[in-house]
Amino acid sequence: MNRPTPKIRIRGLTKSFGEKRVLDGVDLDVPAGTSLVVIGGSGAGKSVLLKCLLGLVEPDGGTIEIDGRNLLALNAGARRAVVARIGMLFQNGALFDSLPVWENVAFGLLARRQIRRAEARARASEILGQLGLAASVGEHYPAELSGGMQKRVALARAIAATPEMLFFDEPTTGLDPIMAAVIDGLIIDCVKRLGSTAIAITHDIASARRIGDSAAMLHEGRIVWNGPAACLLESGDPLVDQFTHGRREGPIRMELCA
Amino acid sequence: MNLLLGVLAAVGRSALNVCRTIGSLALFALVGLSHVVRPPFPVRRFITALVGMAYFSLPVVALTAIFTGMVLALQSYTGFARFAAQGAVASVVVLSMTRELGPVLAGLMVAGRVGAATAAEIGTMRVTDQIDALSTLSTNPMKYLVAPRLLAGIIALPILVVVADILGVLGGFIVSTASLGFNRIAYLHNTFQYLQTMDVVSGLIKAAVFGFVIALMGCYNGYTSRGGAEGVGAATTAAVVSASILILAFDYVLTQLFFAR
Numbered sequence: 215m216n217r218p219t220p221k222i223r224i225r226g227l228t229k230s231f232g233e234k235r236v237l238d239g240v241d242l243d244v245p246a247g248t249s250l251v252v253i254g255g256s257g258a259g260k261s262v263l264l265k266c267l268l269g270l271v272e273p274d275g276g277t278i279e280i281d282g283r284n285l286l287a288l289n290a291g292a293r294r295a296v297v298a299r300i301g302m303l304f305q306n307g308a309l310f311d312s313l314p315v316w317e318n319v320a321f322g323l324l325a326r327r328q329i330r331r332a333e334a335r336a337r338a339s340e341i342l343g344q345l346g347l348a349a350s351v352g353e354h355y356p357a358e359l360s361g362g363m364q365k366r367v368a369l370a371r372a373i374a375a376t377p378e379m380l381f382f383d384e385p386t387t388g389l390d391p392i393m394a395a396v397i398d399g400l401i402i403d404c405v406k407r408l409g410s411t412a413i414a415i416t417h418d419i420a421s422a423r424r425i426g427d428s429a430a431m432l433h434e435g436r437i438v439w440n441g442p443a444a445c446l447l448e449s450g451d452p453l454v455d456q457f458t459h460g461r462r463e464g465p466i467r468m469e470l471c472a
Numbered sequence: 473m474n475l476l477l478g479v480l481a482a483v484g485r486s487a488l489n490v491c492r493t494i495g496s497l498a499l500f501a502l503v504g505l506s507h508v509v510r511p512p513f514p515v516r517r518f519i520t521a522l523v524g525m526a527y528f529s530l531p532v533v534a535l536t537a538i539f540t541g542m543v544l545a546l547q548s549y550t551g552f553a554r555f556a557a558q559g560a561v562a563s564v565v566v567l568s569m570t571r572e573l574g575p576v577l578a579g580l581m582v583a584g585r586v587g588a589a590t591a592a593e594i595g596t597m598r599v600t601d602q603i604d605a606l607s608t609l610s611t612n613p614m615k616y617l618v619a620p621r622l623l624a625g626i627i628a629l630p631i632l633v634v635v636a637d638i639l640g641v642l643g644g645f646i647v648s649t650a651s652l653g654f655n656r657i658a659y660l661h662n663t664f665q666y667l668q669t670m671d672v673v674s675g676l677i678k679a680a681v682f683g684f685v686i687a688l689m690g691c692y693n694g695y696t697s698r699g700g701a702e703g704v705g706a707a708t709t710a711a712v713v714s715a716s717i718l719i720l721a722f723d724y725v726l727t728q729l730f731f732a733r
Contacts, residue, residue: 270604294610302608308601312593322609371609 219282221246221379221411222267227276228435229262236262237273238435244428249405249412251426251443253419253457255466258432260415261305264381267413269297280379298326301377301410303401305384307368309356315342315367316352322375341370345400362393366400373404380405382414386421398424419446419458431457433466500618500692507612507619514620521624525586525683526631532585533578537636540573541565541643549652561654562662565644570667570675571731574636576723578629579682583715587690590621591711594694595704603695618695621687629683630676637675674730681726682719689715 220243227240236259244250254260265271267278269285278285280296288296309318317324319341320334329337339349345366356364365385372380385401386394398421405412405425416422422429426443431454439451446458456464507513548561594617597603606613641663648654690711697707
């Protein structure tokens with residue numbers, strides 16, 4: 215029986231900055247409607263991988279297929295159309311300081327001219343409500359909100375256009391464990407409700423096990439392990455074991471000097 | 473020999489860096505300007521930029537112009553008294569203000585105020601991933617952040633220079649009539665006697681060029697900033713310094729173009 219084409223298929227992806235090879239032949243498959251969590255140490259290339267998928271960084275080689283079409287072979291307009299189907303939650307929210315929360319949430323809808331401003335405000339309130347935020351929050355500016363609220367607003371912005379794919383860059387970084395669990399719960403709800411295909415990158419193993427169907431570990435620019443997220447703590451792989459249990463001793467050597 | 477090669481290599485690297493920066497700046501300007509004429513144009517962002525650049529710069533430009541006009545009248549009077557040529561004060565004030573001091577001083581003031589703010593705002597957006605976020609939300613950052621500011625700069629500076637010209641002449645008029653003993657009617661008559669349309673128009677063209685330069689340097693340095701708060705600080709300084717030097721350089725080039733016989 216033929217296996218269905220994965221929603222996202224990455225093959226041999228490479229990227230170097232100067233002499234530093236950050237991605238060294240990454241291979242990954244993400245089936246439609248599932249969530250993949252990519253774990254790995256600082257500087258392993260996780261954020262670069264997401265930026266390559268979003269077209270923010272041009273890879274040196276390899277392919278990125280979305281629904282079977284190689285993103286890197288498309289012209290700029292077609293590539294923009296693919297990226298428009300992706301919602302992205304940035305590590306620090308990346309909310310626009312100069313705009314009120316409601317306009318941040320509805321930014322993508324207004325940019326695509328899918329909606330008028332009055333409708334956009336109502337739609338933003340509705341999405342904020344789904345994420346447990348009062349409509350009055352929409353009138354505030356991002357700087358007036360706590361870290362947890364900013365993350366929720368950033369999540370609201372990512373899901374506002376009901377994207378087919380959702381990417382999360384360190385969604386729980388800087389949050390206390392309870393707020394991290396709340397954000398994870400919201401992410402799971404959003405992904406399920408929208409039926410999206412999701413990729414999350416994180417250091418947070420508890421978060422990875424909660425939000426991922428499958429997990430992959432990126433080390434020295436390559437995927438060194440791939441399996442169910444529930445098995446992260448019992449993977450049997452020495453690299454993954456050292457990382458997930460936070461052991462100092464093991465095959466991973468951290469660079470302490472620049 | 474090694475020392476000589478080292479010096480030559482350093483000079484070569486610097487020259488290549490300068491060429492790379494000029495090329496990158498020229499491309500940035502061309503792409504930014506292309507988004508001014510390619511629809512859709514972000515009108516709301518343009519109005520915000522125009523108000524920030526023109527309206528909120530009015531006090532600082534007005535004060536600079538009026539005091540400059542006053543000092544110019546005083547200095548001209550004391551200088552020309554040596555040759556019994558005090559009658560030329562009104563003409564000197566108006567020609568200096570419209571041709572040179574209005575556009576240059578307004579440009580330098582706006583470079584300090586708006587150029588720095590633009591670089592800091594866009595630089596902060598760069599280092600906090602807001603520019604990447606724009607791209608993921610179907611928005612071209614050059615169209616959203618740069619094009620409205622370039623157009624606002626081209627339009628705002630001539631408006632400010634008209635105000636600066638009027639207030640500079642007013643400053644000279646106040647000092648000349650209140651403390652130097654000039655007759656009001658005679659002073660006004662002398663002011664307009666030798667003033668030609670080209671004097672004012674050349675100043676306004678200079679202002680449009682300076683406005684473009686200020687917006688371009690603010691946007692470019694902010695857009696290309698790297699490395700957190702330190703990078704944003706460096707971008708802000710570079711925006712103000714480069715815009716100020718370019719204003720003075722373009723002032724010479726344009727003056728040569730308009731008035732050299």
